[in-house]
Amino acid sequence: MDYDITIDRDVCIGAGQCALAAPGVFTQDDDGFGELVPGREEGAGDPMVREAARACPVSAITVSGA
Numbered sequence: 469m470d471y472d473i474t475i476d477r478d479v480c481i482g483a484g485q486c487a488l489a490a491p492g493v494f495t496q497d498d499d500g501f502g503e504l505v506p507g508r509e510e511g512a513g514d515p516m517v518r519e520a521a522r523a524c525p526v527s528a529i530t531v532s533g534a
Contacts, residue, residue, distance in 0.1 A: 471511035471533045473521075475502050479528040486529055489520035502528065 473493070475486075482500035486493075493508045493516075502524075511517040511531070521529040 470513070471517055471531050473504060473509065473511055473517065474530045475504065476528045476530070477501060479526050480524075481526050481528075483525050485523035485525065486520040489523045490514050490516035493517055494520055 480501045482496065482502070484496055484500070484502070486502045487496050493505055493511050493514050494502055495505050497503050508514075518531050521527075521531045
């Protein structure tokens with residue numbers, strides 16, 4: 469089950485909730501902002517992808533697809 473995942477870098481505040489909820493898909497860059505783990509840009513079927521998007525305090529993550 470693949471997803472289309474986007475992180476709005478203009479909105480992200482670096483809270484890290486995405487990386488905590490789905491560490492196999494999300495990580496934080498050197499500045500602390502959310503980014504997708506290389507090679508996992510489609511979520512790799514991780515059931516926590518949608519939960520990670522819901523956990524974002526500023527709704528910077530959009531998940532669509534499957």
